[in-house]
Amino acid sequence: MKINIINTSGLPLPQYETEHAAGMDIRAFVQEALLLKPLQRALVPTGLQIELPAGYEAQIRPRSGLAYKHGISIVNAPGTIDADYRGEIKVLLVNLSDTDFVVNNGDRIAQMVIAKHETIVWENADSLTETLRGAGGYGHTGK
Ligand SMILES: O=c1ccn([C@H]2C[C@H](O)[C@@H](COP(=O)(O)OP(=O)(O)OP(=O)(O)O)O2)c(=O)[nH]1
Numbered sequence: 339m340k341i342n343i344i345n346t347s348g349l350p351l352p353q354y355e356t357e358h359a360a361g362m363d364i365r366a367f368v369q370e371a372l373l374l375k376p377l378q379r380a381l382v383p384t385g386l387q388i389e390l391p392a393g394y395e396a397q398i399r400p401r402s403g404l405a406y407k408h409g410i411s412i413v414n415a416p417g418t419i420d421a422d423y424r425g426e427i428k429v430l431l432v433n434l435s436d437t438d439f440v441v442n443n444g445d446r447i448a449q450m451v452i453a454k455h456e457t458i459v460w461e462n463a464d465s466l467t468e469t470l471r472g473a474g475g476y477g478h479t480g481k
């Protein structure tokens with residue numbers, strides 16, 4: 339499937355790093371290196387604008403390597419790129435470690451998964467079907 343993209347970053351397009359990868363790594367597009375102090379967050383530009391077909395979304399997810407080695411995550415994970423959004427995609431990084439982290443131009447800071455979604459219509463109801471779980475949750479089945 340082809341999706342229109344505008345790339346003003348001069349960096350490589352997001353790409354699948356392996357044959358069956360779900361996510362394409364996306365890169366930071368910054369004029370100068372960005373310093374993220376412990377617990378600091380930043381909206382990191384990518385220089386990318388996309389045109390998703392109706393019924394699709396793009397999810398912006400953390401990379402596990404950055405999370406494990408440097409405590410770098412995404413505040414709103416998974417970020418949601420709506421099909422009707424035409425602005426620049428940005429990544430809301432947060433440094434959850436106790437040391438500074440530097441983002442350089444071109445660094446692969448996150449990954450994007452293109453996914454289908456439903457658009458639903460609510461049906462007002464007076465009751466819902468019964469299930470074994472019922473209202474149980476939050477660990478009610480035990481460890
Ligand atoms: O990580 C993200 C999340 C969102 N967006 C863009 C695309 C998305 O379509 C738009 C709105 O995102 P969202 O719905 O999550 O934010 P909101 O706070 O609900 O803003 P809005 O009222 O504009 O929908 O912002 C990004 O670039 N990166």
Ligand SMILES: [Mg+2]
Pocket residue numbers: none
């Ligand atoms: Mg919204």
